Amino acid sequence: MEENVNNAQEKVRYSDEELMEFKELILEKLARARKDLELLNENVSGGDNNADDTAPTFKVLEEGSNVLSKEENGQLAARQYKYIQNLENALIRIENKTYGICRVTGKLIPKERLRAVPHATLSVEAKMGQKK
Structure with missing residues (x-):
């Protein structure tokens, strides 16, 4: 196998076999990332936690906390979406053999x-x- 003879600096690209290994790794990470994004989106769009039966002061504090939490989840969802796009782009580079x-x-x-x-x-x- 020529990959064993040449070191990484001399090789122009990874072999098809190596690219398939990376593809499997990326597909696993992509599946996990999509699941995480789905959970984050559910948290962002989820309804209120039904604080109707609590004191008005607590309700205001609870709503403020929920807004902050939704903003944080929204930011995390945006980062996760970008990560997914980057992984999908990596799959394209694998197909083009430029990965x-x-x-x-x-x-x-x-x-x-x-x-x-x-x-x-x-x-x-x-x-x-x-x-x-």
Whole structure:
């Protein structure tokens, strides 16, 4: 197998077998992310918690807390939606056989980074260069 002979720096792209491994990982993360997004959306759009039988002061505090919680859940849902889009884009890159190639350096992103952040499009080197 030629992948064992060449190191990651010499390879131009990941093999089809490696891409399939990443695809499985991404599909698992995508399924989990969609479930999480569904739960967040339910919390954002969910009805009130029926505080009708409580004191007016408590009801005002409870409503304020609910609004804040819904705002936080809305922000989390937006982040989760973006994460899902990034994972879907990674699947497209797998189909195009460009997955794992750094947008800046053109080198392969190490497998360890892709396992941790499967939607990564930048190597750590390029990411650090952006922050400067």
